Amino acid sequence: MKVVLAALNAKYIHTSLALRYLKAYSQREFDIEIAEYTIKDPVMQVVTDLYLKSPEVLGFSCYIWNIEETIKIIAALKQLKPGLTIVLGGPEVSYDTEYWLRRIPQADFIVMGEGEETFHHLLTEIRGEKRWHEVLGAAYRQGEKLVVNPPRQKLVLDTIPTPHRFAEDVPALPNRVVYFETSRGCPFNCQFCLSSAEVGVRYFDLDRTKRDLEYLVDSGAKLVKFVDRTFNIKRDYAMDIFGHLIKNHGGCTFQFEITADIMRPEVLDFLAGNAPKGLFRFEVGVQSTNEEANRLVERRQNFEKLARTVNKVKEIAAIDQHLDLIAGLPGEDYASFRKTFNDVFALRPEELQLGFLKLLRGTGLRRDAAKYGYVFMEDAPYEMLCNDVLSFDDVIRIKRVEDVLEKYWNAHRLDRTAEYLIRHEFPSAFDFFQEFGDYWEKRGWSRIGHQLEDLFSRLQAFLAERGIAGYETALGLMKLDYFLNHKFKPRKIWWDFTLGKNGQAELLRLVAREPGLLSPELAGTEWNERELHKWAMVEVLPFDLTVYEESGELVPEETLLLVLYGGEGSGGGDGAGARYYSAPLGQVVKGGSLGLGSK
Incomplete structure (x- = not known):
């Protein structure tokens, strides 16, 4: 058969x-x-x-x-x-x-x-x-x-043969995501989640789990995602797996769903002292910081402890964190969700996933949907449209936040610019993404495609029309972010260079002759003028970039920015990655009579 x-x-x-x-x-x-x-x-x-x-x-x-x-x-x-x-x-x-x-x-x-x-x-x-x-x-x-028919009793997990040993899977392992579980079930009872329908947590044998992971790593897997609903619920088991992977990772990356407010300090200390950068990624389901919303869905969460864990992991600097939010939970209106967003964004996760509540079949929240006035899609994915405290107009606006959040923050295209705008030009992170999202929709950009340079030029148009006080500062940071989005010297830019071609050529000639004027790091290199024309971009920023990056202070002083994309003089080759150097323009030119005039 x-x-x-x-x-x-x-x-x-x-x-x-x-x-x-x-x-x-x-x-x-x-x-x-x-x-x-x-x-x-x-x-x-x-x-x-x-x-x-x-x-x-x-x-x-x-x-x-x-x-x-x-x-x-x-x-x-x-x-x-x-x-x-x-x-x-x-x-x-x-x-x-x-x-x-x-x-x-x-x-x-x-x-x-x-x-x-x-x-x-x-x-x-x-x-x-x-x-x-x-x-x-x-x-x-x-x-x-x-x-x-009546349901079947739950299996003893170790009676299930391993699903990870099929020879036909091996050729594709380096290019596919491998999903892996060490346990089934969840200790929590969140009423929007199907895991709440199953009581208790069962574990696979630890030695078997290690053997399967070793097999996958040895066979070429590059990304393994653990699907355990709360990987760190059993501290000793989690510690054993973390330690095993640190010793036997083979260049593979491992992603876990963790509950941050129960993460023990000794686990964090162990990771801080042993985990190499890029080995682990953590996904943290925050969902909401509204205590009433969490109570209504039977979700136990201590946000203070959660934030402490997220900040500690951030200090480790070796583990990327993906934090999740759910818009549309019962009892959370637009103003409350704005606060939830800002509370969580303040933690500066590498990725902040904004999702919308789905009324899944089999969940308690779907059963109680009428109690909270939910209107939701009848067919999958059963996404909520509105409830008694969040109108569909509110949902539409929050979706605009989601759109620009994905394009700009989660894609890490404008990290420096976004940080500056949120800290200095907008009342909060949510307000920046909301205003920009509204502007994006008003211009009809959601219905057309975009290239990288379009994302920058559209942000520039928004900031210019809004009339922010630090427009020139933001523009300077946008230029740096744009340069650093490229592994190779960009062929297209979306602004007019501050200097004309003659001025740029004069500066490159000076840097080639005396690289130490720009940066001590360049003093020992052997860039010649021809290489710089091939591998470098040069621009003038209206503020001292070094001071800003070290202290956050904005000192209005014209600053030369040089971005290098590899090349012979750097000891690297094509695609070696962008590196940048800056110094006050007056310090570089030393009062000399360079042809730095406009076009």
Whole structure:
């Protein structure tokens, strides 16, 4: 019996851990093939590929991001092969199961919840006696009747074979995200999350976990994302894994979801003293700093302790942090969300993810949606549209914040500029992103594409029209940020150089002759004028950059900025990365009569 397990992943680089668990559990008795696609693949292309695999049983892993596309594929395949047995599983169909059987008449079975043993039992009955009523955790059709069997007991995790040892996965490991779990379940009861439906936390054997991680690293994996809902809930287990990965990382990066307000000081001290830069990334679900909103969704969180942990990790400087917010929680209006955003942005995470509440099937918040006046999308992803304290107009405006936050802060395109604007020119971080997002939408830019230089020129237009006091300072920082966004000398700029070509040439000639005038670091290098013309960009800023970077003080003094992009004199080559140097212009020219006039 040929079995194909399929999933539509959100992106090509993603992989389906669920399919690999199912195959590992049943492959000794059944011929199972994994077929992965993305939600952007054309439906007919996926249908054709699956049809040509000639499955007798076809299983789909269903989530909120792929269910609608999956339904289209199922409908087409069932028309082409009416005798094909279709099995659905995954969190999207594990709740309101009768609804899904009615909505997807082409589906023969649904596997609910943890699926390894249930799916194996179901395959055994499909091939054998067809005693569907004995398959705990399955739902099926009995003529016109829909039958939902009782749930199956949770598995002892170490009875599940490892999903990480398939030879066919090895060639793609360096270019794909590997999803990995050391435990199942969550100790918390947040009513917007499906993890609240499962009580308790179960762990895989520690030695087995280490062996699997070693195998993945030795096989070329470059990014492993742990899907444990709270990786650090069991301190000794987490410490053991951290220590093992520090010793055996092989250049791989590991990402964890942590609960920051329960992170123990000794764990942070250990990481500070041992974790190399770039080895670990932490994802911290803050969601809201509104205590009433957290109470209403049964979320326990001490923001003071959370902030202390995030700041301590930031001091370590070796671990990037990704902090999550949810707009639309009950009891949190626009003003409160503004405060939540500013509270969390003040921690300066490397990435701040702003998401919107989704009323997921199976969650307590969906059950109580009417209590809080929720209006939400009827189909996946069930995103909230408004509630009794947050209007749809408010939601629209917050989405504009999300848009420019992604483009400018999370993409790290204007770190210095954004920091200056937030500290000196706008009442708060939220106000900057909100005003800019409103301006962006008003100009219709959300409906057209953009290149890197467009992002800078559009910010310049916004700041000029708003009339900020430090416009020239912001413009100078934008120029530096633009230069540093390139690994190679940029061919295009979005402003008019302060100096004409003659002035730039004179300065490059002077730097080539006496590099120490600009920076002691350049004194021992051997840049010649030809190399500088090839590898350098030069501009004049209206303030002393060195003083500003060291103290935050703005000293109005014309300053020469030189940005180098590799080259022979630097000892580097193409793409060696941008490095910059600055010094007061008067110090560099030494009162000489250089041709620094305008164009």
